[in-house]
Amino acid sequence: MHSFSYVKATSVKQAVDLLAANAEAKLLSGGMTLIPTMKARLAQPSHLIDIAGIAELSGIEVKDGKLTIGAATKHVEVSRSAVVKKAIPALAYLAGHIGDPQVRNRGTIGGSLANNDPAADYPSAALSLGATIVTNKREIAADDYFQGMFATALDAGEMIVKIVFPVPAKAAYEKFPHPASGYAMAGAFVSQHGKTVRVAITGAGPGVFRWTEAEAALGKKLAAASVESLNVDASNLNEDMHGTKEYRANLAKVMTKRAVAKLGK
């Protein structure tokens, strides 16, 4: 790892001021992606601003049909939270299936959403549930937030403070983890809000995306059979040593069907 200066911030304001003062600075939360990236010398920030201990970034609460989770909340906390389990059990399930136990003890929801790894789990929940990403500057709708591989609507110097999830009538998440890495080769988060159904697919493409044809069919009849005749457009999906575009398109459909079947339970 190249050398850098480590600074522990105690408030959002201090963290943002430090970011503004140092063009090559990066925020450090759990560090589960950033530290390996720096070891591989794919990133060499001048400063790491540790935001893990900032009180304003913690907390989980439900109010007026909305679940709010602080950006520095760890995956283990979301997975075990009685509040999350009651409001959106699919989100607690998703958090409990990220990486491995040691990673869940450090990694945070804000870090996952800021990084926007194409195979990360949280982006699918945020997009399907129509979450709002609240930063130090503004509120960003999930539909505008995710912009492809590792790209988001966040500006330089902007940081996520909390995430607000509308509580759906029903939701479910299913993924096909790669047997070695555990990353989703395809994952589907399906949620129902009134008559609207939203389906977000992660892992299969260069970034999380909505499968709108499935949403329309599931909006008419919420059953796994509704997507049977549909196919995810494979043309823009990922293709590598682990699988072809067509394989991933099929996996995305199978995960969607499994998630829909789980909704009924």
Add this chain to the structure above:
Amino acid sequence: MAKVELKINGKQHSFDVEDRTLLVNLIRDHAQLTGTHVGCDTSQCGACTIHMNGVAVKSCTVLAGQANGADITTIEGMAKGDKLHPVQQAFTECHALQCGFCTPGMIMAVSGFLKDNPKPTDEEIYRGLEGNLCRCTGYINIVKAVKQAAKAMSK
């Protein structure tokens, strides 16, 4: 340079280290506790697993600075004198190690998840061990040891 003050196995330490120092290097090179291993150095294998404030983490993916003020337990802190920790005892009795390289990390991971789930099912043991690799592939006896340790600890 940063001053890092932390407790390791009950003993207070203070080190002046470079900001880029990893917790695992602080433990091995500065505190001279070499029971914690570096396997992959990419947070996949879990050989570097230690407890930080009571929870299992991979110390190759934590900066020393992030552990400032923390209470750390390493494999050296598990036995009480000559009396092995129940997880260590079970690994010994069940022959849950071959080369032994992954063992410190396995024991720290297992003792971590048994705190949260004292009576795990087979499926829960597999999931609890997802962050640790044994390249001798001696998983059958490791799972046996986890069950035996869980039983011993529930007494």
